[in-house]
Amino acid sequence: MITLAPLCYCPCPFPASASFTSSTHLKMASSTTSSTSSSGLRNVVNLILDDHRRMERMFSEWDSTADAITKKRLALELIRTISLHGAKEEMSIYPWMKSHLPSSTGDIDHSIEEHATLKKDLAALEQLDPTDANFGATLRKSWQDLKHHIDEEETNVLPKLASKATPTQLNDLAERFENMERLAPSRPHPNAPAEGVGAYLANASAKVFDKVRDAMDDAKLSEEERKSMGTGTRRM
Numbered sequence: 001m002i003t004l005a006p007l008c009y010c011p012c013p014f015p016a017s018a019s020f021t022s023s024t025h026l027k028m029a030s031s032t033t034s035s036t037s038s039s040g041l042r043n044v045v046n047l048i049l050d051d052h053r054r055m056e057r058m059f060s061e062w063d064s065t066a067d068a069i070t071k072k073r074l075a076l077e078l079i080r081t082i083s084l085h086g087a088k089e090e091m092s093i094y095p096w097m098k099s100h101l102p103s104s105t106g107d108i109d110h111s112i113e114e115h116a117t118l119k120k121d122l123a124a125l126e127q128l129d130p131t132d133a134n135f136g137a138t139l140r141k142s143w144q145d146l147k148h149h150i151d152e153e154e155t156n157v158l159p160k161l162a163s164k165a166t167p168t169q170l171n172d173l174a175e176r177f178e179n180m181e182r183l184a185p186s187r188p189h190p191n192a193p194a195e196g197v198g199a200y201l202a203n204a205s206a207k208v209f210d211k212v213r214d215a216m217d218d219a220k221l222s223e224e225e226r227k228s229m230g231t232g233t234r235r236m
């Protein structure tokens, strides 16, 4: 058994790539964290934080680019990353925390509610073409919701998980979080259950359809990219 190297001198078990605020305990650094400790054990918290930072980078890239095709690609990729991440949490750390850390049930229920709102936002976004005038405003609204959720998760949920779970449990959860990639859908499904056996079944079947739709979107985008080459009409 090992303990994770703390960043600060408080007894929290967060790794050295994290930085902490005085009141809320942590606000993770923007750099990529290492998910493996010196003992070879992995930590699900770091995997989740890596995803959060990746989503932040993707949004800021989307926000700063004027190239229409790049913007479309980034928007699609961001929706996929958010959807996968949320479903993986719902099938790994959330049920584990509810059963092993009953005091966190309120926080987890709140997180699931925020996921549900986000799925609705993203589903609305999917109905718009990225060139639509409302697309940018809708994506920004979704991002604000997600940022709020990330902040709360890093303030209320992850510190509890990191301080209560053993290194072996954090390692097992890291494996579970990654394995759930096989079941997690890459699109928002606001009407699908987020908990219990129903969530696993719904996610597994949705994933099959999502893969097909992703492939079709990618092919369409590649075709648009090919056509736009040399036309100089890629600015939105």
Ligand SMILES: [Fe+2]
Pocket (backbone or CB within 6 Å): 048, 052, 085, 089, 150, 153
């Ligand atoms: Fe998260």
